[in-house]
Amino acid sequence: LRPADDDHRFGHGKAEALAGMAQALFIGVSAVLIGVQAVERLQSPQPLGDTGTGIAVMLLSLVLTLALLALQHKVIRLTGSTAVRADSLHYRSDLLLNSSILLALLLARFGWPQLDALFGLGIAFYILWSALQIARESTAILMDKELPGNVGEAMAALVLAIPGVKGVHDLRTRVSGNQWFVQLHLELPGQLPLHQAHELCVEASRVIRQRYPQADVMVHADPV
Template sequence: MANQNYSKLVRSASLLATCTAILLLMIKSVAYLMTGAVSILASQVDSLMDIGMSLINLFAVRYALRPPDNEHRFGHGKVEPVAGLIQAAFICGTAIILFYTGVASIWAPKPLTQSGIGIVVMLISTVATLLLVLYQLYVVRQTHNSVIKADSLHYSIDILMNLAVVAALVLDEFGWRWADGVFTIAIAVYVLHSAWQIGIDAFNHLLDRELDEATKIDILAISQGVEGVAGTHDLRTRQAGHIKFIQLHLELEDDLTLIHAHQIGVEVEKRLMARWPQADILVHLDPLSVVGDDVRSEYYY
């Protein structure tokens, strides 16, 4: 049931992002044709990029949800950080286009027409994007999906971009022709910074970076809370898509029977699974007599 709810949420979020991007591209295209504002053109190009990214994310989410098979025994979750790297590349491309259009506008500013219509369109775009981001943030809280998280960050940037375009159009009404280009360049710099963040996060996932410290502390606290566990060491963690991989050694009394030791290990796995239902857990049982001080001192938990 938990897995079905996860699938439903991430699929709906990725599909909603695609539909929203298509809608925004259509209305921004009309606004640019009516106003001639390069800041709207920049936002329009960004919406075109959004469609490409949303389609990639839609594919990545569906592929990552496939169960493990004979050729992919650890599942297909790593397609998500791959999609994140592609997303970062798309965003970098957006930033380059924005920077170019901004410089061109400052070099040869042109008077805008029907700025009022442009302002209304961008405000509508802002509201639509805000509603999408709110739903994406809800999905991220429920699923911790990295693809939806990256997409949410990008659309949050879009909100700032839309407001910056509105500010540029308003300033143009007062005769500040340079505002359109300056705001476009500022948006480009911010978008490039966001692309860097998304790319680094995806890169760390591909390199099997450890889970955060708070999660690792929780893992050890749960494990050591099981009766019969004298200690733990050699904790290793990573994440691929929605699956957390957890490996650790349990230190048990020497005189336990094999069946009793096995029951303790199963209980640890059950409690960890109760906390992280999507986790892949592997525990190793060590008699206390073979666990030397050098092993304990090597790990700071």
């Protein structure tokens, strides 16, 4: 992703969510089309052609798709990218389709050609469900959904463990791309000198970023 600039001070992380939403829409439409074709094949069965050549092509396609999915899985684990996860869904869909075609070709050689349509219908439902999950995740990012509650609780516990901190309130979080944005109010003794209050705010930011390196932390000091 492009780094933050003068016009986008919080970076361009939400572009990933937009890309994920677009891919979810594209994949969802593909799932519907696959389902329609599967129903048509169930209503009007058609004989399969040269199964030997088809099996060889599908085997090669499966090997290449598996290699690409392994690479994408590594990238997702390292970055948590929504866009790459959505793209991975696209290739998982290809993998399922190719697997169903391969199985259908094998079964057709033994006199079961109609199972091709049933496999296609099942895969269409799976792809549509997966596309909805990607769309929901993208929507959560675009709508600034909070991080899971246990993450906020862990952050508050880290800050409360700092000597001199009396309390924490208004802890808010959101996600943009692979970066977290965290805001919180630190409750400090009212008579504390300004430079000491500042040092405690810096320490609060440090302990959170030490545990969660992807966090951008903003701390506000409140006298109590």
